[in-house]
Amino acid sequence: MANPQAVSQAGRAAGQPQPAHHVHAVLCRKCKSQQVVANKRGYSFANMFKTLAIMILLGILPIVLTGFAFVSSTSDRLYALLQVFSSLGMLSLFLSLPLGIIVGFAGRNDIVNGCMNCGFKWRPAKKK
Structure with a gap:
């Protein structure tokens, strides 16, 4: 008989949905859109x-x-x-x-995030 753990892993790989992973996506602070680009600030x-x-x-x-x-x-x-x-x-x-x-x-040379949906621009938070 097959190992139940191997069957469950094979069953997931065969088309069953994977458990949801927490994705760290950048969202616009104003409209909550995911269409955000990062650019250099410039002059x-x-x-x-x-x-x-x-x-x-x-x-x-x-x-x-x-x-x-x-x-x-x-x-x-x-x-x-x-x-x-x-x-x-x-x-x-x-x-x-x-x-x-x-x-x-x-x-x-600072980075500025810009929303492509609403046009809002902000500086991203510094990593600690």
Whole structure:
């Protein structure tokens, strides 16, 4: 007589369904679709323009304050202090474009998941 264990294994292999295994599929967080692709993040124009705007605003503000102090004829000490800030503002304006370009490259090799069903994008969780 045949081994009952061999018969049960042969019976499963012959067309009976296998026991369900837990599959770790990536699902979209928004629509729960399995149509998810992983891509490199690439260059971030949003980060570049944010940095550029902040640097330009920080550069213009001290220059405007220095002009206001010159017109209102404030004390010489305050005017000298504002000239130092104006110099820093000019430096900020001068470095805004190169620094903005460099900041755009930050995180360009990160992986971003994207749902092909709804278009939602997210960063996958880091493995511990």
